Amino acid sequence: MTFRDVRNAIYPLVGISAILLIWQLYTHFLGINRIVLPSPLDILWASISNWDVLLRESWPTFLESVLGFALAVAIGIPFAVCVANSRVLNLTLYPILIATQSIPKVAVAPIILVWFGLGMQSKLVIAFLVAFFPIVVDTAAGMRATPVGLLELARSLRASSLQIFLKVQFPAALPFIFAGAKVAVTLAVIGAVIGEFIGSVGGLGNLLLTANSQLDSPLAWAALIWLSVLGILLFGAVVIAERIVMPWSDVGHH
């Protein structure tokens, strides 16, 4: 951890603390009903007293998001590479991809539930579907953005297509791929929760709905907070992976 990391962490912490303080004072002094808007302390208390439930229900949501995201990466990157390098595949598949993307996932979710059941599978599929698009679009953009000078350099040495791909195109596309992955991983969590909302037997989305229907707002809010923590953790994992895979992106900008 460097000084820069610490400094970068302080600003958001100060911002969040200020919001929480105002929120706490607002609900306290205006006597807002906790069903309408629980105070931060109510939510904290609900989080602590229900930590076992929250932790248990986090697990399926976590798995659905991570596996859906992993599947999107595993299929999306090779797919984008093919689409970017082949005119025919590009013309054939890209319009289909964009057409399917424009269908709202919430509308498709019930059908996917019919196909894959109420278990984790259906959520995983929805998470995959929402994460797929940004990965493909950004990877394909990265593949096309290879600096011309580098391609000419490789060609001047008569590099093979495979060498050009492995040693030039792909590494040059990595910043784009990670940009897509950061968007995709947060979308994957949203996808998993959409699935859980439509119909499920577990997960944070399910807990949130149940708590809401029982007018247990502090617990519903606690589930919401845990969801956002889950999203932040997954996003952070991608950022860390980026730093490990691309150590050069972190130098020279001091």
Next chain:
Amino acid sequence: MQADIFRRRLLCLRKQAIQSHAQLDPQGRANSAPVPFGHFKDVHQSFKRSGQTPLVAIKNITFDLKAGHLVTLLGPSGCGKTTFLKIVAGLISASGGTIQINGRDVAEPQPDFGVVFQQANLMPWRSILDNVLFPMEILRRSDAAAKLRAQELLALVGLEGFEQSYPSQLSGGMQQRVALCRALIHKPKLLLMDEPFGALDELTRMEMQDLLLDIRVKTDATVMFVTHSISEAVYISDVVAVLSKRPSVIADYIVVNLPYPRSAEIRYSAEFTDLEHRAGRALGITR
């Protein structure tokens, strides 16, 4: 004293290069009339334009290049210098004419050429050392000896200790030095340089010109150098081929007989300014 040793080494290298070329002469012609190292005849290049007549970038370029020589293509911007260099590099094929290097027709890239572009074109994801080694990897000759040579080259251009740095940590001039090492790593027979110092400030540029002169003593590569700077052309060259405006032809072919080793003082000599004048006249700048 030092200067004398330099000159003798240079002459010796030149002779070696010329001799080795004579041995390589594929047609086995008599040594009395050796085939020049580089032979360019009636090279012509036009580009198709939609709905217009084709753009003639190069009308006719004809000249010979001796082994071990440094020839500069000097011309106004847009006259087709980059285009010609890319033709010689085999990156684009000419609309017409003959391009022969070492007795071979050049129609595709030659792995025993080295290329330096105006931009350093380093790979941000590779360390400096790995950037220099890139050609060796492509040619599948990346071994311990290659690594040693890369380190030597980096030391030669004054970048010792930067092997493990990333390009983003280097200044423009340093990056261009790395690009020069990368172009030399596989001991190219012909070094092609497209305004390699054009993006640098004046002082760095003069340093790089001296570095190039120095490197020529230590390698036997023949160099084709593109620039639009008259003084740069005269300072570093054995021959300056002056190109006219587009559609370009060779406006003048100036043999530079300035002695080696050259240093900055020579820029103020009468011979130097005479040569500059002649190039300026060929370009239509001075009368």
